[in-house]
Amino acid sequence: MKSLYLVLKYLAILLWSSFVALPFLWALTTSFKTSNGVTGGATYIPWLQYEPSLEGWKVLVRTGGQGINIVAPFISSAIVTLSASLISMVLGTLAAYGLSRFSYRLGFVKNSDITFFFIAQRIMPPIVLAIPFFLMLQFLGLLDTIPGLILVYVALLLPIATWVMVDFFNNVPPQIDEMALIDGCNPIGAFVRVILPNSLPGIMVGGLFCVMFGWNDFFFAFTLTFTKTQLLPVAVVALNSSVTPWWSLSASALVSVAPLVIIAFVVERFLSSGNMAGAIR
């Protein structure tokens, strides 16, 4: 009975693992194919079923008319994601610290309402914001530019940064602040010299979340850029709709998600310590 249960359990884990791994393994094997491995039906094993080639990968870095330029979108994506994450984390950390330590009042609006206002922005469907963002960036002359995208991404990431940091600061004992204040710091000095250095784990997690959401966004990058600026997800999806062969499509997809798989390892360590459960309740 017990061993039957164990067999079923590992069978289920194996089944789901294969489902999870399927797109990655398929993309990996496809990226080494040429037309001989694709057009005759699905093939899986190199050398045995098809002759592997590096063409799909070489074409990514080739410049000029005959290559797919994935390098420029990669750099643009990195610039937009990192700047927007940095701005959001600075503003979000400050706001979160304020919301967790001081009490604000504006008529009937209290701290909890302001915190909810920050988080509630996640409910907004991107399409609802896309139309005014489009008109706003057009008005500012920032359509199809990197600064315009950074501005929009701050709106996207600031609620996430604030959410993570409010939760984090609520778990930092206020005695630490009080000790710094007694030592003669003003609140800003106490924040910079004592609170920030003690909050590095929270800042790292918040920052990684921002980078993840920024890097993964497609919709705003898609609706607010045309020809001059192109972010990575838009570049890869554009390959999908054209006649691009599957091998270079797969290779560029793998390049785009690689940074995230690395982040997954870091985030897993934090998340499995049970912190998320507290955030939800």
Added chain:
Amino acid sequence: MLKLKYKQFFLLPGLIVLVAIIIFPLLFTIRVSFSSWDVVKPGLDWFGGKNWGRLFEDMRFWESLARLSLMATGSVFIQYLVGFGLALLVWRNIILKRFIRVLFLVPMMTTPVIMSVIWRTILHESLGPANDIIRILGFEPLSWLSTGPMAMVSVILVEVWQWTPFMFLLLLAGLMSLPNEPYMAAAIDGAGPFRTFFSVTFPLMAPISIGAILIRLIEASKLMETVYVLTSGGPGTATETSSYYIYIRGLRDYQIGYAASLSLAYLVIMIISLTIIAKILTRKIAQD
């Protein structure tokens, strides 16, 4: 007075930025929804409630809402069942614990549109591995993306692949924070594994289950990117969701005024229905 200044230093920058980039555009959208702004005549004129009248007769919009509800609730329900099952499997000690957990988490970290592009090649009817595997197992190949109901199933399949990890993550965190005493009591009473699950684990997990389901429903109500890449709303309009329809009207046909009223109606309907769902689910816990 001095204290007040410090307080503002922390909160105000973030709050002002958020209000400036979200609330101001939203108010502007309300104004635009009363104009006839389109590709021929861009600008803010007064069009009265004509956009809103058109919206009520626009069956394509209401159908897209119905399809969205079906696909969103369907995929979130499956994500919950599978995610809970996986969390229960991984909860107790297993071999390769860390590796399996990271593997189970990876899909939600990867870019949805890019993974959808890969899925599209997998589901390709003659060249993809999905039908190839089905053929090896001896079944009839499926028309994954070219018939209406199957295309919907494909979208749900990809959504389940992408977002079950999120459910898994929250439910696993919930399981790990459960107290030990009820389990000891159940063991003393001689309850079997099924009994223990239904009268101890499941009730204790109710609050976190509801939190996880609500977060996923909110996210799923925005469903559009997967649809755009996999089917472009097709065949016909068989998988067209509200977001995607509004996108077509607004940023492809450039009927900005009409799209503005569509998007506001969509936002209001989403907020109301999600609030009702949240109320019903939380009342269920209170009764238990």
